[in-house]
Amino acid sequence: xxxxxxxxxxxxxxxxxxxxxxxxxxxxxxxxxxxxxxxxxxxxxxxxxxxxxxxxxxxxxxxxxxxxxxxxxxxxxxxxxxxxxxxxxxxxxxxxxxxxxxxxxxxxxxxxxxxxxxxxxxxxxxxxxxxxxxxxxxxxxxxxxxxxxxxxxxxxxxxxxxxxxxxxxxxxxxxxxxxxxxxxxxxxxxxxxxxxxxxxxxxxxxxxxxxxxxxxxxxxxxxxxxxxxxxxxxxxxxxxxxxxxxxxxxxxxxxxxxxxxxxxxxxxxxxxxxxxxxxxxxxxxxxxxxxxxxxx
Amino acid sequence: xxxxxxxxxxxxxxxxxxxxxxxxxxxxxxxxxxxxxxxxxxxxxxxxxxxxxxxxxxxxxxxxxxxxxxxxxxxxxxxxxxxxxxxxxxxxxxxxxxxxxxxxxxxxxxxxxxxxxxxxxxxxxxxxxxxxxxxxxxxxxxxxxxxxxxxxxxxxxxxxxxxxxxxxxxxxxxxxxxxxxxxxxxxxxxxxxxxxxxxxxxxxxxxxxxxxxxxxxxxxxxxxxxxxxxxxxxxxxxxxxxxxxxxxxxxxxxxxxxxxxxxxxxxxx
Numbered sequence: 001x002x003x004x005x006x007x008x009x010x011x012x013x014x015x016x017x018x019x020x021x022x023x024x025x026x027x028x029x030x031x032x033x034x035x036x037x038x039x040x041x042x043x044x045x046x047x048x049x050x051x052x053x054x055x056x057x058x059x060x061x062x063x064x065x066x067x068x069x070x071x072x073x074x075x076x077x078x079x080x081x082x083x084x085x086x087x088x089x090x091x092x093x094x095x096x097x098x099x100x101x102x103x104x105x106x107x108x109x110x111x112x113x114x115x116x117x118x119x120x121x122x123x124x125x126x127x128x129x130x131x132x133x134x135x136x137x138x139x140x141x142x143x144x145x146x147x148x149x150x151x152x153x154x155x156x157x158x159x160x161x162x163x164x165x166x167x168x169x170x171x172x173x174x175x176x177x178x179x180x181x182x183x184x185x186x187x188x189x190x191x192x193x194x195x196x197x198x199x200x201x202x203x204x205x206x207x208x209x210x211x212x213x214x215x216x217x218x219x220x221x222x223x224x225x226x227x228x229x230x231x232x233x234x235x236x237x238x239x240x241x242x243x244x245x246x247x248x249x250x251x252x253x254x255x256x257x258x259x260x261x262x263x264x265x266x267x268x269x270x271x272x273x274x275x276x277x278x279x280x281x282x283x284x285x286x287x288x289x290x291x292x293x294x295x296x
Numbered sequence: 297x298x299x300x301x302x303x304x305x306x307x308x309x310x311x312x313x314x315x316x317x318x319x320x321x322x323x324x325x326x327x328x329x330x331x332x333x334x335x336x337x338x339x340x341x342x343x344x345x346x347x348x349x350x351x352x353x354x355x356x357x358x359x360x361x362x363x364x365x366x367x368x369x370x371x372x373x374x375x376x377x378x379x380x381x382x383x384x385x386x387x388x389x390x391x392x393x394x395x396x397x398x399x400x401x402x403x404x405x406x407x408x409x410x411x412x413x414x415x416x417x418x419x420x421x422x423x424x425x426x427x428x429x430x431x432x433x434x435x436x437x438x439x440x441x442x443x444x445x446x447x448x449x450x451x452x453x454x455x456x457x458x459x460x461x462x463x464x465x466x467x468x469x470x471x472x473x474x475x476x477x478x479x480x481x482x483x484x485x486x487x488x489x490x491x492x493x494x495x496x497x498x499x500x501x502x503x504x505x506x507x508x509x510x511x512x513x514x515x516x517x518x519x520x521x522x523x524x525x526x527x528x529x530x531x532x533x534x535x536x537x538x539x540x541x542x543x544x545x546x547x548x549x550x551x552x553x554x555x556x557x558x559x560x561x562x563x564x565x
Contacts, residue, residue, distance in 0.1 A: 026520075028518075066524050066527065067520050067527065068527055068541055069520075130496075130498070132498070132521050132524075132525075133439070133458065133459070133460075134460060134479075134521075134524055134525050134528050135528050135531075139521060139524065141519070141521055146517075147517040147518060147520075148517075148519055148520065148521070150521050150524070
């Protein structure tokens, strides 16, 4: 199958069951809402080394936020509901509460599972914290040096899908990167998904094994152009000297598939030679998202 | 089919009609509802002597007429929606724990005394003791919301423990007297002795007041939670000036004769 003249490999992305939460971060200005969002999503590229994956989902207009201020929607993923809760407490406490003028609200109010966040962070108030209940939601006012940090008592946590991906193969670094950037731009318009790697693109794809006993993962040698002549079964197409991967986490399988589809289309129209996906033979992840199936 | 009642005979003395609640009429037909007992003065009579009843009891009740002399409407309500087209008497929603009451006109004294949940919305004005505890009670309302678009009388939120009381117009004296926790917001003028004896809780005033001498000034700041509350009031249909969302507030802590953990937040522009 092709998009224009770009080959779409007949393969699938292997994705995993995860748990997700959504934070709505607001501040007096776009600048400080974004500062908190960047901080809270820092060092959250891969569950393998960061305990969670997180990214900015969307910028929010003041009419879309609980307090009528500029906001940023952030999604955070981990392998269990309790894991999501722990990461939320750590990251909201260290990255949002510390940021000037911010507040942080739950963005998944209908989720069945709830993670205690404000109800944990409130103790920072050392007894001066104040609880407020409005429209059925409990908020905590924690006194801080520029006024108060307002945080919701509990955040919704729901089942989600992590590890959707596409691999973009191109002639050289610049053309492949341009194709990947175009894909990221297109995928970023889809609500309910994030691309957790730096500006959405990853160059160090991995396989789930290593020759070293202490490591669980190692470089995805099958897609390293410099090893084309060395490794058996190299997947780097003839004429391709660069591969970039885009990893997608989403609130459900359909959203991940939607993002993969628009990403493939944008990459194909912006210089990609071939588009593939990463998988482990189907033996690890619950979801197998077939590239051809997405385009049919 | 929802239940519709229309006041046909105006009572000369107050009628105590705590049966006017979704909990009490659920599953009853019109004839059975008309036979429900109400107190008329010191006598028990049937509801049908005053109201025309149409439909059967379910989660929604629609009542029309000037119910100024009908007390205890919605008392003990736990769910459903009760709508009054007109005025309503005292003790509206007393002790309610869920559901919603809407009144298009005015209400008498004691709106939602000792309620623990649900929402009461008065589109006109209310009398004294909105959201208060009864005399002798240590605790007033423990949750829920009372929204009054117009004015209210004295002692609103007396000993309230939780919940929200919002007054779109003016309020009388002793707002939040003996308050234990919760939130009171008054967009108009307040009377004297606001927050007297309060232990915890928040009283927000958009007009300047003179705090009691047992309150101490803390700072001027922009509390984000007020924006959340005011957005909520806007969503319920109350007009709230944009400047109240974006402006600063002066915080006074008190009452020092009690725990000194309450606060009055006064709009500063």
